[in-house]
Amino acid sequence: MTPGRLEERLRVAAALVMLGLVVELGSLTWRHPTAFIVFVLAGGALMAAGMLLFVQSLMRREDDHALVDDADRVVAGRRARGGQSAG
């Protein structure tokens, strides 16, 4: 994942959690059974979506790093072998 795409995903994740918190804050000013449902279903769902997106972004970034590390190792191995055969 490119840094730009990662940043965009993190922005969306943070915005979703923020929106969830605003919904939860709003539901706390309303004393009605529906407020509880709004808190759990709307606020909770938005926050959970944001957190999952954040974790997924980090995991994909870790995968990308692992791929780069593997590629580096392969290149280094080839160079080492090339050096031995030349010697």
Place this chain on the structure above:
Amino acid sequence: MTLLILLLVVALLLLAPLVLRPSLTLRHGGRLFAFVAIVVVPVAAGFAGLHEHVERTKTVAFCTSCHAMEPYGRSLHVDDVEHLAAQHWQYNRVPQETACFACHTSYTLYGDYQAKLRGLRHVWVQYAGTVPSQIRLYSPYHNRECLHCHDGARSFLESVTHRPELAAIRKNRKSCLTKGCHDQVHDVAHVGSLASWPKEEAK
């Protein structure tokens, strides 16, 4: 409540830099900050909010905010000590603010959770189902809920009417609400025509 609002505001403030400048997370320590701002603080704020909402569900104001429950709320104000719910509420035999929950939760291990699940079902019925014209308990009222407070009290144990029936009452073989005992609980059918106490608070 003030602390909860403060926590939610702090959570929002911590998220603001991530929305405005997500490149912060690419710097050293940025990922840790993002984890705290996106996961740790919002989860803490969410649980605190959930706790506040659950506490609110125990209040009389919450229960009677549904139209179907309004007469039950008014029955707490009936100016007659023979009315069990009114007597308990008016004489502070249950906490006035949480009177409904005090009597209508099962004093068992998972009683509170069962009450909350039933509450969710009530909200569902309110919006997606049909509210029954006459509201009934799911199961006959269990003496355990009365004895949770009354058993062991001198006024209960030494009562001439309770003493000969103690074993039957404790084993729920004879209901506290038996006709002739405490059978007048919520007289919702006539609550509009009964005198109320205190007059200025009754609706």
